[in-house]
Amino acid sequence: MLRFYNSLTQKKEDFKPIEKGKVKLYTCGPTVYDYSHIGNFRTFLFEDLLKRVLTAFGYEVYHIMNITDVDDKTIKKANDENKDLKEVALRYTEAFKNDIRSLKINEADLYPNATDHIEEMVKIIKILIEKDFAYVSEDNSVFFKISNYPDYGNLVKISKSNINDNQQVSDEYGLDNVNDFALWKSHKEEDGKFYWDSPWGKGRPGWHIECSAMSTHYFGNHFDIHCGGVDNKFPHHENEIAQSVCAFNEPFVNYWLHSEFLLVEDQKMSKSLKNYYILSDLFDNGFSPEEFRFIMLSSHYRSRVxxxxxxxxxxxxxxxxxxxxxxxxxxxxxxxxxxLPKAVKLFNQHLCNDLDTPNALAEFYNWIRLTNQQIDHKNLSLDEAAQANAFIFYFNSIFDILSPNDNVPEEIMRLVQMREQHRSNKEWEKSDLLRDDLLSKGWLLKDTPNGPKLTKI
Ligand SMILES: [Zn+2]
Incomplete structure (x- = not known):
């Protein structure tokens, strides 16, 4: 039985999907005004792990990740560059998807854009106003009235005395304020030509309402799992819950899962500290995607890495x-x-226990050590070796850190094929020369009963 730590109840709980065998998973996606940084990718890798484990345990996962293509930052970028909002969003959406693929993150089933769902957002805001959970401010923005929702603060356990009734904050990313938050932001001069019409005049939606609108549009009002980084917990996810529960009067999400921060050299990543990395910085420094995956997955997702x-x-x-x-x-x-060998049982138990990858890895390495000893003593049977191959394959379906053929470059593959030709013609000298050539290029070639095998050295 899979168990996950639910941020809402602050407990590990058995996982039971709403519909047998199926999981509806919503994860907060990138704001496409710049390249995603490696802290974002830690979250995306955790979500990928969750999906892989759910799939390995027989669940059919339907995954939606939104693309935030309208907010203060995207609008500022488009205005600064004098470009269309769509053009800026498309550029960074493409970059995001390339990064996802290079990290071998399995893609979501759907990446809806916020700007394609303004109508659904307006609909929810209208319901919230009708039910007296929201009000129109003097400048024709719309704010959620947190004092009318007694459960506000349940996700992050805010004490009621810290809630500022009737104070409005339109900064969507402010972490310190427990105030009425913006559902709709009226058009301001600095927004330039980017606005949508609404019953309250020109403007644009707030960030939080976009996730309530898109998740419920595709999944219905109540679904299984919602994930994000721990920085999304407040205010973003707290506000999502408030909006959705008050508009639809139904439970919203059963399991909230959050991954912890990524630190760089023990500090929070920031451009000013010059420890801010995007994915290409890693690759430029000689990191492979598999090495980055290993570092992220060797820590538990709820620990800082x-x-x-x-x-x-x-x-x-x-x-x-x-x-x-x-x-x-x-x-x-x-x-x-x-x-599969018996060791898989313990490996799976760790994965079931709230995706405990550090202990699953420890179990895997322990099994490697023991099996290596069996090989040393020549007492690993053919059957056992075949089971071991199956375990490695299964292990890699979760961790995906073993690249097939080490991504052998074409030039190297050509040399291997030439050498095979020489060998079949019994031209041993030429074949040896090619082997030396491969070695000088950093590839060790070994002839095995199953053909030549290349290892990068
Ligand atoms: Zn979101």
Whole structure:
């Protein structure tokens, strides 16, 4: 049975989907005014892990991730560059999707744009006004009235005395204020040509209402899991709950899961500290996507992870251990059994326990150590080796840190093929020369009963 820590109840709970075998998962997506940073990718990798584990345990997951293509930041960027909002959003949406693919994050089933759902947002705001959960301010913005919703603050456990009744804040990202928040922001001069018509005049929606509108539009008013980074908990998710519950008078989301912060060299990432990285900075520094995945997944998603460029070596040698082991197994057989070794049971128990990847990894490495000993003593049977191959395959379906063929460049593959030609012509000297050539290019070639095997050195 899968168990997750639910931020709403602050407890680990058995996971039971609303509809048997199916999971509706909504995750907050990027604001497309710039490249996503590696802290964002920590969250996206956690969500990817959750999906992979749910899938491995037989669930059919339907995943929606919104694209925030209208807010203060996107509008400012478009105005600064004198470009259309759509053009700016498209540029960074494409960049985001490229990054997702390069990190082997499985894509969502749908990436709806906020600007394609303004109508649904207006509809919810109208309901909230009718039910007296929202009011129109003097400048024709609309605010949610938190004092009319007694459960406000339940997600982040805000004490009622900290709630400022009747004070409005239109900064969507402010973390300190517990005030009435903006559902609709009236048009201001600095917004330029970007606005939509509404019953309250020209303006644009607030950030929070977009997620309430899109999640309920696609999933219905009540669905299974909502995720995000811990920084989304307040005010964003608290406000989403308030809006949705008050508009629809139904439970909103059953399980709220949040991943912790990523620190860089023990500090919060910031441009001014010069420890702010986007994905291409990592690749420029020689990181592979698999190495970054390893560092993120070797910490529990609810613990802070401390990133530094130095951790590349640690990740590299950890991955190398698995690859060397895999290579020894392939010397025995490249068959994959339908059965898995017993160690999988403990590995799965850790994953079931709120996605405990550090302990699942520890279990996996322990199994590698023991199986290596069996190989040393020549007492690993063909069957056991085939089961071990199946475990590695299963392990990689969750962690995805073993790249097939080490992404062998075409030039190297050509040399391997040439050498195979020489070998079949029994031209041993030429074949040896090519092997030396490969070695000088950083690739160790070994002939095995299953054909030539390349390892990057
Ligand atoms: Zn959201």
């Amino acid at each position: 401390n990133f530094s460029m130095d951790r590349k070596d640690e990740a590299r040698s950890a991955i190398k251990r698995i690859k060397e082991f895999e290579s020894r197994l392939l010397d025995i057989t490249n068959e994959k059994s339908n059965e």
